[in-house]
Amino acid sequence: MSDKQEKYHEYDGIIEHDNPLPTWWLATFFITIIFAFIYYIHYEMGGGGKTLTEELNVAMQEIDKTKASATSAAPMETEESLQAAFAKDGVVALGAEQYTAKCASCHGPELGGLIGPDLVDKYWIHGKGTRMDIVKVIREGVAEKGMPPWGPVMKKEEIYAVAAFILSKKGTQPAGAKGPQGEPIEDYLTK
Numbered sequence: 001m002s003d004k005q006e007k008y009h010e011y012d013g014i015i016e017h018d019n020p021l022p023t024w025w026l027a028t029f030f031i032t033i034i035f036a037f038i039y040y041i042h043y044e045m046g047g048g049g050k051t052l053t054e055e056l057n058v059a060m061q062e063i064d065k066t067k068a069s070a071t072s073a074a075p076m077e078t079e080e081s082l083q084a085a086f087a088k089d090g091v092v093a094l095g096a097e098q099y100t101a102k103c104a105s106c107h108g109p110e111l112g113g114l115i116g117p118d119l120v121d122k123y124w125i126h127g128k129g130t131r132m133d134i135v136k137v138i139r140e141g142v143a144e145k146g147m148p149p150w151g152p153v154m155k156k157e158e159i160y161a162v163a164a165f166i167l168s169k170k171g172t173q174p175a176g177a178k179g180p181q182g183e184p185i186e187d188y189l190t191k
């Protein structure tokens, strides 16, 4: 047999070569074998690999935790807790700053109303002008009527402050006030 005959066989006129496999192919092949070993040890022999179900459970726990902390972080507000928060030193002054920066363009420099309603008269569209009502409408806004939700933009203290500022101006008579909008709350100005 000549040297040439060892490199290929011929059967029924079909030539079968015996060339070496390309190096890149062999390398990939061996890597997959090594990977299979590592995979098996990691996932099947108690190496700490997590199954999809375990991963899901962990993720769900995280979500539940986040939800729980979000609820506990939500302010437990009452009329009394707001009254105390509004009465702190410097709150009304901070509220005045916030008002000028964020609210005056729509509610007027003296709170008499422009695009938005008068905030110092006894007429309220949303709620009855309680501290809770005012904080709620500032936080949530009235998107379809053009009152932006300030909850995502302002800190809790800033919202409290601006509400405290509005209440501190209760009953004032701004020049060029817009006039009544909403329901009259008869005891609002005297409360």
Ligand code: HEC
Pocket: 098, 099, 102, 103, 104, 105, 106, 107, 115, 116, 117, 118, 119, 123, 124, 125, 126, 127, 134, 137, 138, 142, 145, 146, 147, 148, 150, 162, 163, 181, 182
């Ligand atoms: C882009 C204009 C705009 C800005 C800025 C704006 N508001 Fe308003 N606001 C409105 C409009 C319009 C309404 C009336 C919503 C309705 O008709 O339901 C409103 C309603 C309100 C009400 C309820 C009034 C009522 O009679 O029930 C309060 C309180 C209020 N705004 C406070 C604020 C405060 C505080 C700020 C600043 C942090 C602010 N607004 C900034 C447009 C604005």
